[in-house]
Amino acid sequence: xxxxxxxxxxRATILEVIQETKSDTQDVKTFKLKLDEPFDFRPGQxxxxxxxxxxxxxxxxxxxxxxxDHLELTIKRxxxxxxxxxxxxxxxxxxxRGPFGNTFPLEEMEGNDLFYVTGGLGxxxxxxxxxYVFDPAYRGKYGKINMLMAARTPGDFIFAYDFDxxxxxxxTSLYQTIDNPVEGWDKLVGFPHTLIDQIPFDKEKTIAxxxxxxxxxxxxxxxxxxxxxxxxxxxxxxEMRMTCGIGKxxxxxxxxxxxxxxxxxxxxxxxxxxxxxx
Amino acid sequence: MSAYxxxxxxxxxxxxxxxxxxxxxxxxxxxxxxxxxxxxxxxDVILDDRLPYKSPKETVFPRVENVIRFLEGRVEEAQDIKPxxxxxxxxxxxAALNDLDGIFTSDKGKxxxxxxxxxxxxxxxxxxxxxxxxxxxxxxxxxxxMTFSPECDGFLxxxxxxxxYEPLTAKGDGLFTGSEAEPPKRxxxxxxTLKIEAKEADVFATMPWESYVEGCIGCxxxxxxxPTCHCFNLRDAEDKGIVTRTRVWDSCMYPxxxxxASGHNPRTEKYQRFRQRxxxxxxxxxxxxxxxxxxxxxxxxxxxxxxxxxxxxVSDIMERLEEAKE
Numbered sequence: 001x002x003x004x005x006x007x008x009x010x011r012a013t014i015l016e017v018i019q020e021t022k023s024d025t026q027d028v029k030t031f032k033l034k035l036d037e038p039f040d041f042r043p044g045q046x047x048x049x050x051x052x053x054x055x056x057x058x059x060x061x062x063x064x065x066x067x068x069d070h071l072e073l074t075i076k077r078x079x080x081x082x083x084x085x086x087x088x089x090x091x092x093x094x095x096x097r098g099p100f101g102n103t104f105p106l107e108e109m110e111g112n113d114l115f116y117v118t119g120g121l122g123x124x125x126x127x128x129x130x131x132y133v134f135d136p137a138y139r140g141k142y143g144k145i146n147m148l149m150a151a152r153t154p155g156d157f158i159f160a161y162d163f164d165x166x167x168x169x170x171x172t173s174l175y176q177t178i179d180n181p182v183e184g185w186d187k188l189v190g191f192p193h194t195l196i197d198q199i200p201f202d203k204e205k206t207i208a209x210x211x212x213x214x215x216x217x218x219x220x221x222x223x224x225x226x227x228x229x230x231x232x233x234x235x236x237x238x239e240m241r242m243t244c245g246i247g248k249x250x251x252x253x254x255x256x257x258x259x260x261x262x263x264x265x266x267x268x269x270x271x272x273x274x275x276x277x278x
Numbered sequence: 279m280s281a282y283x284x285x286x287x288x289x290x291x292x293x294x295x296x297x298x299x300x301x302x303x304x305x306x307x308x309x310x311x312x313x314x315x316x317x318x319x320x321x322d323v324i325l326d327d328r329l330p331y332k333s334p335k336e337t338v339f340p341r342v343e344n345v346i347r348f349l350e351g352r353v354e355e356a357q358d359i360k361p362x363x364x365x366x367x368x369x370x371x372x373a374a375l376n377d378l379d380g381i382f383t384s385d386k387g388k389x390x391x392x393x394x395x396x397x398x399x400x401x402x403x404x405x406x407x408x409x410x411x412x413x414x415x416x417x418x419x420x421x422x423x424m425t426f427s428p429e430c431d432g433f434l435x436x437x438x439x440x441x442x443y444e445p446l447t448a449k450g451d452g453l454f455t456g457s458e459a460e461p462p463k464r465x466x467x468x469x470x471t472l473k474i475e476a477k478e479a480d481v482f483a484t485m486p487w488e489s490y491v492e493g494c495i496g497c498x499x500x501x502x503x504x505p506t507c508h509c510f511n512l513r514d515a516e517d518k519g520i521v522t523r524t525r526v527w528d529s530c531m532y533p534x535x536x537x538x539a540s541g542h543n544p545r546t547e548k549y550q551r552f553r554q555r556x557x558x559x560x561x562x563x564x565x566x567x568x569x570x571x572x573x574x575x576x577x578x579x580x581x582x583x584x585x586x587x588x589x590x591x592v593s594d595i596m597e598r599l600e601e602a603k604e
Contacts, residue, residue, distance in 0.1 A: 005392035007512075008346060008353055052348040053514050053521040057539075078539045093351065214542055240544075241536050243511050247387030248394075249528070250509030251535060253554075254544075255478045256562035261387030275482040277544045 006246050009050060009095035011036040014088055015070055023155035027077040028121060029086055030062060030158070031094075034070050039099060041065050043106065043129035044237055044265040047098030048245050049073060054084040058242050060125030060264070061099070066135055074124035074158055100245040101264050104129050104209065104235065112207045112233075113143040115199075117192050117220055119150045119212025123158055125237050125264075126211050134169050145172040146201050150192045150212065152179050175199060192216065193223040203229045210236045214278055221268045231268035238264050238278055254278045281435070281444040284456030289434075289441045292454050293320040293365065300363035300402070303337055305330045314364070325366050325434060327409045333505030333577065334371050337362050338378060338397045339527075341502075345393050345512075346523035356522055357393060359400050363453070366406040366434070369427035370417045370573040374505030375403065376429050377563075377571040381508065384567060393525065402449045403430040414576030416589045421470025422573060435462050472592055473570050474560040476599050481561060485598060487549040490556075490591045493584025494548045498529035500578035500586070506559065506571040509535070530554045556591055 016032040041047075041061055050056035063072035077086040088094065106129070114133065116126055133142050147166065151157045157176065167174040177188035177195055188195055193216070208229065210220050217236050224234050240252035240259040252259040255275045257266075266274075284292070296302060302317040305324045314334040317323055347356040367375070382394035407425040411417075417424050426433060432450030435442040443454035444461050474481060501507040511528040514521055528535060531552070536545045545551050563571040572588065579587050 005355065006389040007393060008355060011351065011353075050514075050523075053516045055514050056512055056523075076539070082539070095348075095353070213540060214544075239538060239540075241538055243528075246389035246391070248382060248391050248508075249511070250530065250558070251528070253558070253562060255482065255557075256565040258387065273479075275478055277482075277550070 006097065007244070009048070009056075009097040012094050012096045014090055014092045014094060016090060017088070020074065020158040020160075021156050023153050025152065026120070026156045027086065028074060028156075028158050029077075030072050030074045031085070031088070032063075032070050032072050033094065033096070035096065038068065041071075041099035041128075042103035043132050044103040044125070045099040045101045046125070046245070046264060047073070047096050047100065049085075050095045051081065051084050051088070052093075052095060055081045056095075056243075057081045057085075058245065060237065061128045062124040063128060064131035064135070065128050066132060074121065074127075076121050098245065100260055102262065104237075104265050106132065109207050110141040111143070113145070113202055113205045115146040115148070115196075115201050115206050115208045117148045117150075117196070117208060117210045117212075119192065119216040120152065120156060121158065122210075122212035122216070123149055126209060127159060129209065130166070134166065134172075139170065143171070143205060144201070145169070146199055146206075147172070147174045148177065148188075148192055148195065148199060149175070150177045150179075150216075154178055154182055154185055173199070191219065193219040196220070196223055196227065203227060206233065208234045210234065214239075221271075225268070231272055234268040235265060236268070236271070238266060240264075240278065281442045281459050281461040282454060282456040283437075283459040284441050284443065284454060286439075286441060288456060289443070289454060290320045290323070293317070293323065296363055296453060299361065301360045302363045302365060303334060304365035314367075317365075323365065325406050325436075327412075329368055329370075329408070329412055329415070329575065329577075331577075331581075332503055333374060333575065334364055334367055335374065335378065335505050335508075337364050337401055338375065338394060339382075339508060339510075340525075341527050343393070343525045344522045345525050348521040348523070357396055359397055361400045362402070364401060364403045367403050367430065368408060368575070369405060369422050369424055370415075370420075370575040371505050372403060372405050372427040372430045373417075373420075373422050374571075374573040374575070377506045377569060377573070378508055380567050380569060381563070381571070386566060402432075402453070404432045404434060404450060404453065405430040406434040407436075412576065414579040414587075414589070415574065416472065416576060417574035418468040419470075419472035419589070420570070420572060420574035421468055423465060423467045426464055437462060470570075472572075472574070472589065472596070473564075474557075474592060474595060474599070476561070478557075478561065480599065480602070481557065481595060482553070484602075485553075485595050487553045490594075491549045491552045491584075491586060493582070494531075494552060494586055495584050496531055496533075496548060496551075497583060498531045499581050499583070500588075501529040501531055501555065502527060503577040503581055505573055505575055505577070507555075530558070552586065552591075556588055556595075559588075560592055
């Protein structure tokens, strides 16, 4: 779409709205969308999504790039635009432009073990990669897969309906953790960076992919590095306030790097060269 | 190309003709203040040494601009663009327009800015020089010749009370004509001495940023008056059932500029925001595009209620970098 005006969105229709979280503190929904003008994307990329008259916001893709007839965005209700998005129902018209940003280096990662660590909504932008790698056409290209998913409470996990399917995938271990103990919870408790030493993985063969709040990403990457992993083998996808998605509006830079065009996917080796302003 | 000599009256008569074809923007008095504004009478145009209060960036990047209209089930581009003739642009402001061109028409990041390009294609720029440095001007340190800029469509020189018009591009050819004359001799361009040549790590955390911003009240005036500041937001407005998406100026000097949806904010402090403003122009744009995006017009210094001074800040950084080398 390079000849096209990158600010002009195309129309999409909401096919289905899925309520993800069940707690009172977090409200996350997944919106299944049908596009008038479908486009291809790669895991890691994002879109600008808008409701006419309300405004536009940035969201990572939350569904597999191999699905061609619809796409999904997982959205937390947290401000004016997302309040309004959450009020939409099946059949509503919305607007979308993209895809923007770089991608996870999936080909470079072939032959390695993968360790996904996510906090809350941070699972959403990794789902395109997770589902892509789990596809039978690609699964053989990657080694063992560890997944450590964190949420505040048991009711705050998104895509919980996929966990059973994911945990049964070949050579895959799925772990869940919550912030504080809750009666009846028999899985892990505590922040992810305090738990990685309890999970067996080969630090020489593994590539870690992290997504969550900035504090979590910083603590986790420190923990992985202390554990002996090379920063080149740790990847994250960053969130930043942005408007244009094409490197013009001046908001999402970290030093001279723009999260919208140089990112959102960065390795910790790249991030360590950048100012600590994210 | 050669130059054309004409009297001030002849130039005004030519301008009156041009006003039939173009929206003419030029320095005119506006509430006792000299501004680049739309000319309604060619006699109002003031071409002297004074620098207009605001920059002419609104000709290509309006403060608020309708860009997209949402109609029944479809969208259309909503820009309202007329051919603009900018007369009397100062060399600093021409340099700044070139900086904006470099950023918005670059396809770094795969995309050019269509809305900017649409406007820029409809803009013709005729420059006029300065004869003296004003308070807070530092275009010379930024390598800009205050008397002349070749980076526009034509240039108005003042020679012995007459005007010598020098067309510089096809767009500028024929705007003003008169008896043919030799273009005036040019001084050599001053050397660009005010610039930061360092790694991010050597500047970002090591400079006394807090000391530079003691007076800042966070008003954002610097960013609105700056001819190269170009940060923006997209906002929707609804009128009589029709939704229009507008592009509006934003400012990195406001704390909400970087506020995440989660409440996290990478720039909560004033010094962090001023650091962004200085380094965006003097370090990040040079790294990404190969030029420093400050024309030394001094507007941000002249109008800052808190006395912040980007020139002195950069100069201090340069001294500290020099000391660190020794």
